[in-house]
Structure formats: structure tokens, C-alpha cells
Amino acid sequence: MAASELMDRHLELSAADPELAGLVRAEERLQHETLRMIPSENYVSAAVLAATGSxxxxxxxxxxxxxxxxxxxxxxxxxxxxxxxxxxxxxxxxxxxxxxxxxxxxxxxxxxxxxxxxxxxxxxxxxxxxxxxxxxxxxxxxxxxxxxxxxxxxxxxxxxxxxxxxxxxxxxxxxxxxxxxxxxxxxxxxxxxxxxxxxxxxxxxxxxxxxxxxxxxxxxxxxxxxxxxxxxxxxxxxxxxxxxxxxxxxxxxxxxxxxxxxxxxxxxxxxxxxxxxxxxxATTEEFRAYARAVVANAARLAKELTARGYDLVSGGTDTHLILVDLASTGVAGKSAAKALDRAGIVVNHNAVPYDPRKPFDPSGIRLGTPALTSRGLDPGHMPQIAAWIDRVITALRDGRSGVEEQVRAEVRELMAAYPAPGVPVA
The missing domain is CATH 3.40.640.10 (Type I PLP-dependent aspartate aminotransferase-like (Major domain))
Structure with missing residues (x-):
């Protein structure tokens, strides 16, 4: 889908329903500026997006x-x-x-x-x-x-x-x-x-x-x-x-x-x-390279989180997904997920095996690398991402303010250098 066509569709939506158009643009900015790490989320290509809106x-x-x-x-x-x-x-x-x-x-x-x-x-x-x-x-x-x-x-x-x-x-x-x-x-x-x-x-x-x-x-x-x-x-x-x-x-x-x-x-x-x-x-070599990169990014991120003392369910990952048990940190999964969201790192709180906490306020967070890999991030970026996650969770545990805002600004700066596929935000 060409940029001009996207702009035309934005103008059409804005004319018909300014309120909804504003919400769509807000979501575009959010997807552009944040580090999306929910394992079930990704970015579709402009071609997939065009077919969906046909x-x-x-x-x-x-x-x-x-x-x-x-x-x-x-x-x-x-x-x-x-x-x-x-x-x-x-x-x-x-x-x-x-x-x-x-x-x-x-x-x-x-x-x-x-x-x-x-x-x-x-x-x-x-x-x-x-x-x-x-x-x-x-x-x-x-x-x-x-x-x-x-x-x-x-x-x-x-x-x-x-x-x-x-x-x-x-x-x-x-x-x-x-x-x-x-x-x-x-x-x-x-x-x-x-x-x-x-x-x-x-x-x-x-x-x-x-x-x-x-x-x-x-x-x-x-x-x-x-x-x-x-x-x-x-x-x-x-x-x-x-x-x-x-x-x-x-x-x-x-x-x-x-x-x-x-x-x-x-x-x-x-x-x-x-x-x-x-x-x-998905039949292309580009996609196969993408899938290999997803797994490589997850493995490196798991290694970096482990080095910072985090407990990973099963000790690591073979796939795109990491499940972190935060029980030893004293920070609940839901509180951590909300703090990371405020810092521009989008994950979800998640139960861990044999979790003593309730499902809506569990002990874990679930991270994934599909979306960030779609934007071109590679294993060299994973130490920085692990450091951001650690900074936010540690600050939350210690009751320190200002860290979430600092991390969000740093995340925004990194994301600006790696445009999201199909998201028409400059």
C-alpha cells in the first residue's frame, strides 16, 4: 500500500469519523514508538494490511x-x-x-x-x-x-x-x-x-x-x-x-x-x-531469515535476563517466547507489566507453573521477540532491552520515580531508527 493511498484513507476516515480517526492515529503512534514484546503480537506487511482493508x-x-x-x-x-x-x-x-x-x-x-x-x-x-x-x-x-x-x-x-x-x-x-x-x-x-x-x-x-x-x-x-x-x-x-x-x-x-x-x-x-x-x-528466504532471527533474539534476551538474576521458566527458551518468574524479586507480574508499559515496553503479566498468586495478579511476565524482530532489531540490541527491563523492575521494587519516563524516552529514540512495517508514522 503506497504512502499516498494510506494518506487518502486517513483523510477519508477523518472526514467520516474524526473521533475514530484520532484513535487510529494514536494507535499508530503507539505501535511506532513502543517496544512491543507480547509474544502473540506482530506487525503485518503493507500488503497484508491492504488485503485486510480491501x-x-x-x-x-x-x-x-x-x-x-x-x-x-x-x-x-x-x-x-x-x-x-x-x-x-x-x-x-x-x-x-x-x-x-x-x-x-x-x-x-x-x-x-x-x-x-x-x-x-x-x-x-x-x-x-x-x-x-x-x-x-x-x-x-x-x-x-x-x-x-x-x-x-x-x-x-x-x-x-x-x-x-x-x-x-x-x-x-x-x-x-x-x-x-x-x-x-x-x-x-x-x-x-x-x-x-x-x-x-x-x-x-x-x-x-x-x-x-x-x-x-x-x-x-x-x-x-x-x-x-x-x-x-x-x-x-x-x-x-x-x-x-x-x-x-x-x-x-x-x-x-x-x-x-x-x-x-x-x-x-x-x-x-x-x-x-x-x-x-512465508515462502521467501527473507521470511526464513526472519524466523531464525526471532529465535536468536529470544535466546540472547533470555541469556541477558538470566545474567541479571531473573528466573526463567524452564531456564530459557527454544522459541520466540520467554516466561519470567518474578517471585524472587518481590515484584508482582501485573505491577511489573504496567510499569514496563509506562516505560514503553509492552509485555503481559502471566501465570507461571505452580504460581501461588491469583491468575489476574500472577507472579510472571511473558515476553516475545516476533514484533521487535520485524522491525529489524537483532541480538546486539538484546542487552539494552534486558537492561531497560531490569531498570524498570528494580526501580519499581525500590520505589524510585523517574526511571519509567527515562526509559520510555530511550525506547522512543531506538524505535525511531527502526520503522515498523505497515505503520504509516514518520
Missing amino acids: VLTNKYSEGYPGRRYYEGQQVIDPVENLARDRAKALFRAEHANVQPYSGSPANLAMYLAFARPGDTVMGMALPMGGHLTHGWDVSATGTWFRGVRYGVRRDTGRVDFDEVRSLALAARPKIIFCGGTAVPRTVDFAAFASIAQEAGALLVADISHIAGLVAAGVHPSPIGHADVVSTTTHKTLRGPRGAMLLCGADHAKAVDQAVFPGLQGGPHNHTTAAIAVALRE
Whole structure:
């Protein structure tokens, strides 16, 4: 999207709704000036942004290509086929469904396709790094199904596969989920697949956080191990806010019927188009280099934080994500996250395994490197970022004022030298 086109759209929005236009510009400035380190956030390219804001948002397209319930699909069918074919090629999957609105509906489709209310399902416990939709109590999946949860070892912070196997053989779940939202280590898909096969369960690999790393070959792929793969299309994949389901031909019909008509009506065609763009971008050497840089940045940042005395869950990271346990600092995770936000470093407070604190005010913070890597920051910047984080948390602990403002000014200066993709702020 050219700068002139962006300016035209800003002018159109300003004329139609000045209040909303002002909020959009404020968010642009915020994304431009701050160090965004929430692991699930990233910057899309100008091309992805253009597709998301295209006239494809005007279309209704219930059904699938060649089998629609609306006419006028001469363009929409090729758009969806393009996204599906690119997803299959990139991840080497036999079948792809690109219609789920987001990650949670994609996971809900797995329950509709392969289980019935009251059945037993198994996933990583939320406080251990799992996702709400993997059978946790406050989710519909924990209300409609009997959730069995596995965790991580206290001493290593890693999955104990002896425990997973014991639980699976005792509970005999219909579905086992692997993956999660705060898992800093490589997911052993082969080990989960062996257990699922022994327990007679369907294995769903939720790779929402690591899809870009898998696509680039810097994290092992679940294809060939998991029966179905669920993923969002943003995060490390750098696409729009959407989701996909990947599977073999034997599960294609059940997956497609669960998404439509089981859970959804018409797909969001502008999102489908943007997914297609992101999938094309993910085939490039530039993207593969990006994914390698994400992991390198995370590893260096973890090393620097450890050197400053911070406790990292599992002792470090293999991926894009770092989970910091602040219990030894005397600073709560929520307080730390808010202080860092005021300092221009955007993270989220997060529970850590065996956390004694409540979920809304936990002991940890969760950091990630996808967005800062998209802006061109490299391992040489990680010591400075670790130093900023330490300065803010230490000042908060000691009750010293002025540090957050100082760090925010320094962050703003660094970010000015590394423009954010797709963000039209000079």
C-alpha cells in the first residue's frame, strides 16, 4: 500500500469519523514508538494490511469453493483456493481450511468434529502454559467436556511425558491437545503422537504461537504426527487475525463440516485474502531469515535476563517466547507489566507453573521477540532491552520515580531508527 493511498484513507476516515480517526492515529503512534514484546503480537506487511482493508469485506460466501450458498463468487472462490493451496504447500499438509475466524473457534471445531458433550479431553493446564480452549474450566470446553490436564515438572519447567502417558491411559480422552500460549520450549510432537496412539485419542497440535517458526523450518513440524493442526495466522506467521486447520484427507470432511455449517456462517473474505498474502510471504528466504532471527533474539534476551538474576521458566527458551518468574524479586507480574508499559515496553503479566498468586495478579511476565524482530532489531540490541527491563523492575521494587519516563524516552529514540512495517508514522 503506497504512502499516498494510506494518506487518502486517513483523510477519508477523518472526514467520516474524526473521533475514530484520532484513535487510529494514536494507535499508530503507539505501535511506532513502543517496544512491543507480547509474544502473540506482530506487525503485518503493507500488503497484508491492504488485503485486510480491501473490497473483499463486502462479500458473503457461505460454503466452500464450488459449493456456495450465494452467487457472485467468481472472484471469491479463487481467493480461498489460493489461500488453501498455499497453506497446504507451505506446511506440507493434505488439506487446509482457512475459514475459522480465530484460534478459539478453530479449536472449538475440533470438539464438534471429533467429540461429544461429556467426553473426556486432555490438554496442558492453563497455569502451566496451556490455552483456555484446551479444556480449562472457565472456557466452554471445560464446561461441555471433562477436562484432564497435564503440567510441567517443578524442577525443569518442561513437560513430563511419563505423567502425560499415565494420565492419558487412565482417562482415555477422545482428544489430546499439545502446544499452548506460554510454552518456551520445543514441542515434542512425536512423543505426544505416540501417547495419543496408545491411548486411542485424536491428537490436535495447536501451533498458534509457533506457526511461523514451523513454516520456516526453525521448529519441528507437527505434520505427520498430529491428526489435526490448529493455528492462528498472526503471531509469528505475520498474517491477519484469523486461523487455519490442517489435516490429512481422512479428516478433511469432518473438519470442514465442523467449521461450516457447524460453527460459522460466511467466511471473512478480506481475511482469507490477507492470509493468502502472508502465506506467500512465508515462502521467501527473507521470511526464513526472519524466523531464525526471532529465535536468536529470544535466546540472547533470555541469556541477558538470566545474567541479571531473573528466573526463567524452564531456564530459557527454544522459541520466540520467554516466561519470567518474578517471585524472587518481590515484584508482582501485573505491577511489573504496567510499569514496563509506562516505560514503553509492552509485555503481559502471566501465570507461571505452580504460581501461588491469583491468575489476574500472577507472579510472571511473558515476553516475545516476533514484533521487535520485524522491525529489524537483532541480538546486539538484546542487552539494552534486558537492561531497560531490569531498570524498570528494580526501580519499581525500590520505589524510585523517574526511571519509567527515562526509559520510555530511550525506547522512543531506538524505535525511531527502526520503522515498523505497515505503520504509516514518520
